[in-house]
Amino acid sequence: MSDERNDDALGKAYDARLLRRLWRYVRPHRGLVVLALVLLFVLSAVQLAQPYLIKVAIDDHIAQRELDGLGIVAALFLLSLVAEFGLRFAQFYVLERTGQNVVLDIRTAVFAQLQRLPSAFFDRNPVGKLITRVTTDVEALNEVFTSGVVMILADLVKLAGIVAILLWMDWRLALVTFSVLPPTLALTWFFRMRMRRAYRRVRATVARLNAFLQENVTGMRIVQLFARERVAEQQFVDVNREHRRAQLDGVRYDSAFSALAELVGAITLAAIVWFGGWGILQGLVSFGTLVAFIEYSSRFFRPVQELSQRYTVMQSAMAAAERIFELLDSEVPIRSPERAHRPASRPPGEIVFENVTFGYRPDEPVLRDVSFRVAPGQKVAVVGWTGSGKSTLIRLLVRLYDVDRGRVLLDGVDVRDYALHELRRAVGIVLQDHFLFSGTVESNISLGDPRISAERVRRAAATVNADRFIERLPSGYAEEVRERGSNFSVGEKQLLSFARALAFDPAVLVLDEATASVDPETEREIQGALKTLLAGRTSIVIAHRLAAIQDVDRILVLHRGAVREQGTHEELMRREEGIYRTLYSLQAAGT
Ligand SMILES: Nc1ncnc2c1ncn2[C@@H]1O[C@H](COP(=O)(O)OP(=O)(O)OP(=O)(O)O)[C@@H](O)[C@H]1O
Ligand SMILES: [Mg+2]
Known part of the structure; x- marks a missing residue:
């Protein structure tokens, strides 16, 4: 393991070789993974059905003044809400459980490996770094499940579903909705890049802060005995200033991005209402369709924005996986021979x-x-x-x-x-x-x-x-x-x-x-x-x-x-x- 490697380097978001190795740890828990996927599809279907139920209620019942069956639609809607609640809970729990199972297995493997490694390895690798491997890095792998692969799949399924439904309901209005997509993507990309850089600096300063604290708390007696409090405090303030600067940079982009995202959402809404309203007046669009569109469009942009965030999560998870597997692959040059010589029960000791x-x-x-x-x-x-x-x-x-x-x-x-x-x-x-x-x-x-x-x-x-x-x-x-x-x-x-x-x-x-x-x-x-x-x-x-x-x-x-x-x-x-x-x-x- 090279000392120069930046612990916070971001790698590829998708690395087939790493994922295959990771799969070896996931396989024993694949039942849970399958369950999570099934829950995910059902949940997406339930969520996608809700706006459509509203459309049915409006177009087939309210607009027709046909109250027969409206109760059934309302009941279905209520049922879907209850189902969504249950499914969300189950899916989250199953995912987290899979992740924690895998984390436990990998952490055990990493610790076992640490115990096999020779003294020379510990000469080269500082303790703090190895502790990070067993704690933070392994935890980052958990995110591959909880907000990585599975959630990306969920988002994609949801997006595909919405696109299909919108096109099917009214392709012209659908195109109007999608026209906001390119600027959204551009904005997202622009801000995410900057946020990622800022937060990477935040993590780097946090690491420095931790190292500083660790050393100074352990050496507190020396600090006090040699009256170095003033110097230590000044150093601490400097590191903290840097941390605040990085944090504020991140927050600035973050808040600008969420404000802009809201704005884009509002503009989309306005466009849909404008064109949809015109369509209604022309008799081309039903009122229910318009309402359903408004509902769907609000569900459409969240996954788009979140995909980029999940991309970052995957990147850091892959980087963590890389570091963990590197540790697991470290050679163990000092080991017992295949056929060991057995010492006598009471060896003479020459x-x-x-x-x-x-x-x-x-x-x-x-x-x-x-x-x-x-x-x-x-x-x-x-x-x-x-x-x-x-x-x-x-x-x-x-x-x-x-x-x-x-x-x-x-x-x-x-x-x-x-x-x-x-x-x-x-x-x-x-x-x-x-x-x-x-x-x-x-x-x-x-x-x-x-x-x-x-x-x-x-x-x-x-x-x-x-x-x-x-x-x-x-x-x-x-x-x-x-x-x-x-x-x-x-x-x-x-x-x-x-x-x-x-x-x-x-x-x-x-x-x-x-x-x-x-x-x-x-x-x-x-x-x-x-x-x-x-x-x-x-x-x-x-x-x-x-x-x-x-x-x-x-x-x-x-x-x-x-x-x-x-x-x-x-x-x-x-x-x-x-x-x-x-x-x-x-x-x-x-x-
Ligand atoms: N883990 C290590 N990595 C690199 N160099 C080392 C390491 N441990 C010891 N050395 C170096 O090897 C040399 C011999 O060290 P060693 O610990 O055997 O000395 P020693 O005779 O036991 O000294 P002392 O009497 O102070 O205990 C020293 O020059 C030391 O700097
Ligand atoms: Mg010695």
Whole structure:
């Protein structure tokens, strides 16, 4: 998906390829579509019959002073009104229902696709844009039904019906009525074009407004702390001014158009009355015909004007469909192989990196020819300057990204040969930024996995010493976690992440230590938790506090994407000019 694509670009109003794909989602609900179409035809017929009933009442009964049967015509008219009411309701409901069914299916498909896409995809696509895909764009597809295809069909049916009836009743008067059509079309086209442009600008400014608000509300604390309120307010006012300007442009064309449309309608009426009145006097036209014409002509221009609006709706729906299908078609390069290698039920957990080269962007390697081995049960620490590629290592191990060259092996098998969910179950990870979901403390540890009982959650929490602070919470394990865990401290979030990793009891544990420092007491608790966490499993600890990792089996020093030193703490400290030694002495001096 290209970043430059304008989210608001209007495409073709009709795109057979897109509609065919859309049909795949509509087909399961085709019964409803057929029902809607049937209702539509009946409704059109009922609506078209009404003016004709008036004509019959006037010409055959009132003008003839023939009151017999007038009651029947009146009853029919009343019946048609009741029928119209019922049919309108049913048709609208059925259409909306079809649309919402399809929306539900497509939205589910889009979300499922989002869950399959690799991290690299999310690097390229901003969150806001993806949310728009799942919400607004899918909703725009709904309009294909509610005011798109079906309604266009309805309008066309109605128009054709009116044209036929008018020509049949009186072709001369019909031609007079139709003569207003060309200017109407021209006017409509002229104004719609301009309105469309104005409203496109409105949508663009609304998007800017949303982005601005999102960023500034999220960052409100920083805005306030750095006393940036005045600046933010000025920026907000500027965006709003632009929005108002665009909106008023649209409104100006809109109001001019509706006023003109009324005028054209009145002129048509005048023409019909003029020629019709002359026809009546000449005995060429019946009075009932004239009344019916007036009625029909008022029903004639609305669909003509609305067709252009529906055209716009179709355009934006097609553009939305295009974007959605593009997302659905995005390649999923990181997926489970056809025939996956099954890990042992209790895998030993040997990790081997074999000449691994990887970059987030082509030709910009972040890791260069990295090779190392972690024996089963061994504890290895990875250290290095910030940005040296430490976190990248573990992303490759669990296939958040795939290596460009070389191999990553778990127990002698390329990680690409495991089913993704089994690989990720075998390797437990505590990420650098502790992410909590909204829910409860308990659900954040078990992540809703039915295999993880409440008992196991409590045991995991106790093992990493998280139980003490959890039990102090007013609702304990049922304590509500707010969005991103904003009601927990950094240290608490870290302990919860540990408990989460432990609850899944993985063979290999990878810990990406957060850089944020905590108080010595919590630090001690965390170190204690760490020991239990790592006991009896292969583990890789990415460490920032070097003092805490002196007892690991081996330390790898990563520098600019390459393993530059490895050995125990003592060995590395013996190297004059060594990177580790430099890092260590800098830290020792700093604390
Ligand atoms: N998603 C990404 N897209 C592009 N570049 C990235 C991405 N993530 C990391 N990088 C780059 O890759 C390099 C290595 O990043 P990495 O996160 O592995 O560093 P790190 O050693 O974990 O650093 P820290 O100690 O600060 O956590 C950095 O130069 C970083 O800018
Ligand atoms: Mg990192």
